[in-house]
Amino acid sequence: MNDTTPPTTGLADSVAIVTGSAQGLGLGIASELAERGAHVVIADVQLDKATSAARSLEDQGHKAEAVKLDIANSSTVKDVFSDVVSRYGRLDIVVNNAGVGQKVTPVSELADEEWSRVIDVTLTGTFRCCREAARIMERQSQGAIVNIASINGQNPAALVAAYNVAKAGVISLTRSLALELAAYGVRVNAVSPGPVYTDFNRTVMAQRSQSLGLTEEQMIERVRAAVPLGRWGEPTDIASAVAFLCSPSASWMTGEVLRVSGGMEGVSAAPPKREPAS
Numbered sequence: 001m002n003d004t005t006p007p008t009t010g011l012a013d014s015v016a017i018v019t020g021s022a023q024g025l026g027l028g029i030a031s032e033l034a035e036r037g038a039h040v041v042i043a044d045v046q047l048d049k050a051t052s053a054a055r056s057l058e059d060q061g062h063k064a065e066a067v068k069l070d071i072a073n074s075s076t077v078k079d080v081f082s083d084v085v086s087r088y089g090r091l092d093i094v095v096n097n098a099g100v101g102q103k104v105t106p107v108s109e110l111a112d113e114e115w116s117r118v119i120d121v122t123l124t125g126t127f128r129c130c131r132e133a134a135r136i137m138e139r140q141s142q143g144a145i146v147n148i149a150s151i152n153g154q155n156p157a158a159l160v161a162a163y164n165v166a167k168a169g170v171i172s173l174t175r176s177l178a179l180e181l182a183a184y185g186v187r188v189n190a191v192s193p194g195p196v197y198t199d200f201n202r203t204v205m206a207q208r209s210q211s212l213g214l215t216e217e218q219m220i221e222r223v224r225a226a227v228p229l230g231r232w233g234e235p236t237d238i239a240s241a242v243a244f245l246c247s248p249s250a251s252w253m254t255g256e257v258l259r260v261s262g263g264m265e266g267v268s269a270a271p272p273k274r275e276p277a278s
Contacts, residue, residue, distance in 0.1 A: 010248040012037030015088045017081065019071055019129055020098025022049035024198035025148070028235025029095055032243045034062035038093065041084055043069035045098075071098045071125030081132040090140055093246045094133040096126045096170075097148040101200055102163040104207035106274070115162045122166035123173075130177055130188075137186040144246045145181075145188040147174045148238075151259060154192055155266025159208065167192075171257050178255030187254040189245045194261025195223050196233040212271060228263030237262075 011033060021030040022044035034040045034057050042057075042064060044050040050066035057064035069080050085091050099122035103114055126147055137143030152160065153167030171190055178188040195201060197220075209219035224232055241260045244250055259265075 011093075011243065011246060014038045014092035014246075015041070015084065015090055016093035016095065016246070017041045017043050017084060017091065017129075017133075018095040018097060019043045019069060019125075021095075022046045022053050022066075024200055025193065025196055025235050025238055026095075026097040027053050028239040029097060029148075029242050030064070031057060031062075032236065032239035033093065033095075033246065034060075034064050036243055036247075038246075039063040039088070040065075042066045043080060043098075045070045069098075071128055072121050074128050077128045077132050081129075081136060085136055091133065091136050091143065093144050093146075094129060095146045095148070095242055095246070096129050098125060098129075099148070099166070101204055102160045104159045104204065104210075106159055106271070107161045110161060118162035119166050119169075122163065123169040126170050127173055130173060134177060134181060134186070137181065138184050141184050141186075143186045144250075145174075145177070145186070146242050146245050147171075147188070147190040148242075149174070149190045149192040149257060151192050151194050151261050151264060151266050154257070154259070155268070157267040158269065158271050160204075174257065175255045182254060187245075187250070189250070189253060189255065190257045191238060191241050191245065192257055192259045192261065193238045194227065194233055194259070194264040196235060196238060198235065212269070222269075223267070226264060226267070227261070231262065233260070233262060 016033050016038045018030040020026040021042045030040045030042050042050045042054045047068040054064040054066040067080055070076050102118045133145050147170050149170045150167040152164045153171045156164035174188055174190040205219050206216050209216045238260055
């Protein structure tokens with residue numbers, strides 16, 4: 001007889017908000033939590049995609065709903081989180097996945113606007129959601145927060161300084177909040193994914209291949225070959241780690257940064273010298 005019980009239990013009937021989960025890695029995380037019994041709120045600025053994703057999960061027999069969430073807007077974050085609590089009476093899990101990538105460019109050419117855009121959404125947006133989750137979970141004296149960081153936040157890559165700094169900030173925020181919420185029984189951890197081939201990384205690979213004078217296919221293969229386990233990651237690889245950190249199986253873990261990267265610690269390739277602008 002086949003055993004279809006999920007490998008990590010304890011999420012049944014929990015209420016979870018996953019930000020940036022209308023597609024890609026976020027949707028993989030939301031799907032994993034839903035499969036393990038959580039009622040998942042797919043919170044994304046792309047409401048149509050979020051609604052479609054939630055409907056697909058419901059068609060599979062899972063509990064899911066969609067809400068529009070712009071993490072760059074503090075009042076919107078507060079309203080969404082408050083509405084979830086008012087309807088369900090609690091908030092058990094928050095996964096902060098929403099963020100934006102950076103246009104691949106050297107620091108010497110990085111515009112103020114691009115720096116601010118990446119920091120405001122990827123770091124400050126995560127802060128806004130953490131702050132609201134903390135207020136709710138302090139009152140409950142229970143809950144789990146998982147922030148999606150990146151191996152870039154631990155070992156910075158060239159040409160994406162704003163993204164590196166934003167993800168390093170997410171890691172620092174995670175550890176700070178873990179200490180502040182420990183007395184309330186609230187756990188705060190982070191997952192640092194390695195290269196996962198989503199639409200997000202497809203865009204990055206296209207830009208980075210140009211900066212190194214490679215074809216996109218060559219760039220993709222270079223990254224794959226640099227991963228000790230020999231393959232790009234899948235959303236399910238990251239989602240399984242997130243689900244574990246949200247579960248009672250990780251009840252004595254807080255302030256941890258779990259690297260899920262196939263053994264890859266970072267991208268150390270330095271770009272070639274550029275020709276001076278004419």
